[in-house]
Amino acid sequence: MLYAILCYHDEDTVGSWTKEQDAAVMQKLTVVQDKLTKQGRLGPVARLLPTTAATTLRKEDPPLVLDGPFAETKEQLLGFYVVDCKNLDEALDVARDLGKANPGGAYEIRPVGHFTPGGVKP
Amino acid sequence: MTDTAWIDAALTSARPQAVGALLRYFRNLDTAEEAYQNACLRALKSWPQNGPPRDPAAWLIMVGRNVAIDDIRRSKKQEALPDDEAISDLDDAEEQLAERLDGSHYRDDILRLLFICCHPDLPATQQIALALRIVSGLTVKQIARAFLVSEAAMEQRITRAKARVADADVPFETPGAVERSERLTSVAAMIYLIFNEGYSASGDTAEIRSPLCEEAIRLARLLLRLFQSEPEIMGLTALLLIQHARAPARFDADGAVILLDDQDRSLWNKSLIAEGLALIDKAMRHRRSGPYQVQAAIAALHARAEKPEDTDWTQIDLLYGALEIMQPSPVVTLNRAVAVSKVRGPQAGLDMIEPLAQRLSNYFHFFGVRGAFLMQLGRNDEARTAFDRAIALANTSAEAAHIRMHLDRLQRDSQPRGKKAGK
Numbered sequence: 001m002l003y004a005i006l007c008y009h010d011e012d013t014v015g016s017w018t019k020e021q022d023a024a025v026m027q028k029l030t031v032v033q034d035k036l037t038k039q040g041r042l043g044p045v046a047r048l049l050p051t052t053a054a055t056t057l058r059k060e061d062p063p064l065v066l067d068g069p070f071a072e073t074k075e076q077l078l079g080f081y082v083v084d085c086k087n088l089d090e091a092l093d094v095a096r097d098l099g100k101a102n103p104g105g106a107y108e109i110r111p112v113g114h115f116t117p118g119g120v121k122p
Numbered sequence: 123m124t125d126t127a128w129i130d131a132a133l134t135s136a137r138p139q140a141v142g143a144l145l146r147y148f149r150n151l152d153t154a155e156e157a158y159q160n161a162c163l164r165a166l167k168s169w170p171q172n173g174p175p176r177d178p179a180a181w182l183i184m185v186g187r188n189v190a191i192d193d194i195r196r197s198k199k200q201e202a203l204p205d206d207e208a209i210s211d212l213d214d215a216e217e218q219l220a221e222r223l224d225g226s227h228y229r230d231d232i233l234r235l236l237f238i239c240c241h242p243d244l245p246a247t248q249q250i251a252l253a254l255r256i257v258s259g260l261t262v263k264q265i266a267r268a269f270l271v272s273e274a275a276m277e278q279r280i281t282r283a284k285a286r287v288a289d290a291d292v293p294f295e296t297p298g299a300v301e302r303s304e305r306l307t308s309v310a311a312m313i314y315l316i317f318n319e320g321y322s323a324s325g326d327t328a329e330i331r332s333p334l335c336e337e338a339i340r341l342a343r344l345l346l347r348l349f350q351s352e353p354e355i356m357g358l359t360a361l362l363l364i365q366h367a368r369a370p371a372r373f374d375a376d377g378a379v380i381l382l383d384d385q386d387r388s389l390w391n392k393s394l395i396a397e398g399l400a401l402i403d404k405a406m407r408h409r410r411s412g413p414y415q416v417q418a419a420i421a422a423l424h425a426r427a428e429k430p431e432d433t434d435w436t437q438i439d440l441l442y443g444a445l446e447i448m449q450p451s452p453v454v455t456l457n458r459a460v461a462v463s464k465v466r467g468p469q470a471g472l473d474m475i476e477p478l479a480q481r482l483s484n485y486f487h488f489f490g491v492r493g494a495f496l497m498q499l500g501r502n503d504e505a506r507t508a509f510d511r512a513i514a515l516a517n518t519s520a521e522a523a524h525i526r527m528h529l530d531r532l533q534r535d536s537q538p539r540g541k542k543a544g545k
Contacts, residue, residue, distance in 0.1 A: 011347075012135035013128075013178075015340060021127055049393070052346040052359065053400040067404060068350040074177060104128055104174070 009105030043082030142231030
């Protein structure tokens with residue numbers, strides 16, 4: 001089963017990391033990702049730009065365009081992984097590994113219903 | 123990341139909000155700062171043991187406020203009898219504060235804190251130093267290093283600025299829409315100054331000073347999160363991001379300036395550029411243009427060109443034309459003339475800058491650009507005279523330190539002689 005691991009963290013805190021701290025976290029995350037890649041279990045991974053770059057379309061009639069993220073929360077959605085796991089326990093293990101590399105905040109683990117891998121190249 | 127590194131980042135990010143709220147409460151900058159410092163000391167003891175609080179800023183505000191009130195109580199006890207009335211007042215105040223912690227007060231707290239640093243009596247350098255100390259929480263040592271002055275001199279500068287601000291009458295009531303918008307404009311200008319202080323560094327000091335650019339970007343993003351629908355704040359943030367994206371390509375190994383045309387564009391930070399372009403897109407939707415948006419759009423056109431020859435000079439000419447109307451200045455016209463010369467040739471550029479000669483008679487870039495146009499027209503003797511003048515001015519004028527990205531291109535044209543002069 002595919003699980004989406006949605007990464008929530010306080011954006012202000014993440015934005016206050018020095019370049020070196022940020023690079024160190026990314027490096028540690030790469031180690032976890034490499035393991036999953038070798039096992040053929042890692043799908044798309046995205047780190048999102050700050051929520052200041054976000055725009056929200058409210059699907060009213062007519063649709064309403066708003067500046068900023070959908071929800072004003074203490075922690076913001078900053079990125080996500082798609083990982084192939086047998087069950088929730090395995091997905092939680094992956095999240096724990098990621099959490100060791102990047103403490104603070106929370107991961108929301110959501111089973112994926114429909115998945116289209118797509119063909120977009122960065 | 124280690125525990126302490128996490129705590130440092132949390133304290134840094136909570137600082138503007140916490141100091142801003144404490145300032146609203148105590149209405150005195152020194153008391154607010156001291157309360158915050160005390161709260162930080164307690165955080166360093168408590169957080170590693172008990173784990174980080176879910177809302178670090180709220181924690182720091184509560185603890186800072188309580189410690190400061192205890193201090194006030196204690197000193198009152200030493201002086202006189204305990205003040206029961208003050209103590210009972212506190213309970214109410216606490217409830218009120220807790221209620222406010224989630225409110226929109228934060229937005230105005232942070233804006234007020236930044237705005238206090240922009241006091242019109244303060245010279246720009248003092249505004250910046252004060253903001254870096256109070257809002258960003260950099261140490262005096264760090265600020266002195268970035269400004270290339272001694273710690274003692276910086277200490278004095280900040281103390282003076284604080285004294286002046288303490289006398290200033292900044293209203294603590296929630297600002298009205300007009301007042302808020304005026305504050306926002308002043309604060310945006312100050313953030314831009316902080317950025318330029320770092321951006322205008324020469325090659326040998328660029329590394330020391332680039333934290334100023336990063337801090338300015340952090341403050342701009344903070345401001346944008348507080349005022350999410352302000353197109354000029356989007357423009358400001360975009361401008362800073364796109365300019366800073368070029369930082370890795372702006373100097374060679376010896377610290378000499380590499381001009382825009384000669385930069386290795388693969389070194390430009392693509393993620394910062396992407397963020398800047400996204401913000402410009404968002405800003406454009408509001409159809410309320412402004413100087414930061416226009417400058418960001420110009421920077422974006424350079425950033426979008428994969429090779430220098432791909433640059434859309436026609437569009438840049440139009441944008442500078444718009445900027446001339448919003449912010450008439452001979453320097454803007456000078457920049458526009460460069461774009462014009464790319465589109466319609468050096469004679470058109472020269473015609474455009476001739477009327478500026480008197481007003482820019484001490485301006486390095488004026489002579490650099492003039493020399494370049496003359497050289498392209500084959501008027502080499504006149505070009506040489508202009509270049510000589512430019513070099514003389516560049517070596518003596520402190521203004522040369524405030525050169526901005528869009529002027530790099532002008533410099534390039536005078537560079538052959540600039541290099542000989544040992545620049």
